[in-house]
Amino acid sequence: MRQSIPFEIFAIYFMPVILILSGALPFKYRFIYLVIICTCTIFSAIFRKYSLSSLGLSFEGLATGLKYNISLSVIFLLFYTSCWYFDLFGREYIPDSYMFYLFYIFISCPLQEFTYRSYFFKLLDDLNIRQPLYRIGFNSI
Known part of the structure; x- marks a missing residue:
């Protein structure tokens, strides 16, 4: 099973980036x-x-x-919300939906921590x- 680890690392950590950068996978679905x-x-x-x-x-x-x-999380949530409210960030890069922030903080971040830290x-x-x-x-x- 140890022989498959380099392939697994390539498939999980490199291949998605290559496919997105090459245009084979649409960038807009990156969170999916x-x-x-x-x-x-x-x-x-x-x-x-x-x-x-x-x-x-x-x-x-x-x-x-x-x-x-x-x-x-609360400190940064308040910071980013304030920056968004006072238009300190370019709004074209920030999703308008509050659901994105909930997804990002409570689902995306823990999943990334597991995948890119613990598992890796x-x-x-x-x-x-x-x-x-x-x-x-x-x-x-």
Whole structure:
């Protein structure tokens, strides 16, 4: 199964970007692609029998983590709402629907954190890539 990890990394993390940039997949559906990709990584983690703790998900620091995440989410939500209200951002880049913000904060961000942090780092662990410089480098590509 370890031999399939490089292919999986390419398929999950590189192929969607290549397909969107080439025009094969329309850019306007990027959030749908994100949800599909994240759903695939969740099922893959279940299939591989990864434990929650091996993915960096534990309840040990949950209360502290939630406290910081909720506080920062509220602060940034107020900041971005104020910037939008006072027209400090170009409105053509910001969706008008408040549903987008709810989707982004409560669905998109957690899915991205799982897919691009927890799951990706577990795949790197499986490949014995543990040096921080390489992990950060691969993650930033």
